[in-house]
Amino acid sequence: MSTTRPNLSIDRLISELQALAKISEMEPPVVTRIVFSEADMRARAYVRELCEDAGLTISNDAVGNTFARWQGTEPGLAPIGTGSHIDAIPNAGLYDGCVGVLGGLEAIRVLQQLGFNPRRSIELAIFTAEEPTRFGIGCLGSRMMANVLTPAQARALRDKEGQGLEELRAKAGFSGALESVAVAPDRFHKFVELHIEQGPYL
């Protein structure tokens, strides 16, 4: 039996994780990226560019959840999802959610290099405010997708300066009704997330 080792580029992944970690409101090595801050927007742009380089099609929903899609041979089927978040609580580490995002992207690139043609599309998801960095609530984007947090509840969110989600997402360039964020339970066929917890408790 031949064992072909997929061309997983650890060096590429590490260097991208380090590049992403430098986009921070704090001096490296600690990472701070408050959702919708200037650092968060630059980090989103960096990841988006990597995804575009891999030929993925990018879309955003109204709360800024981002999806980078590798089209399958049967595009009508629900996609396989992977991904995580790139916002970071103050003084976070460089892995955490970023491994779930950039690791997922690396997995897609390896499959592409191997000449694999997925039947189901594969979508890399980057969820808005998975960390409670601004509004005192974690998993904001994913809760809204699951409709566990309603648009009315989301509209009532304020940060410490009293700025609302509506105002901040508009400034960040995300428009459309918050009602459109919720998705059907079968939005993803399966979802796998690589996540390294860097705090003392999981």
Ligand SMILES: [Zn+2]
């Ligand atoms: Zn995390």
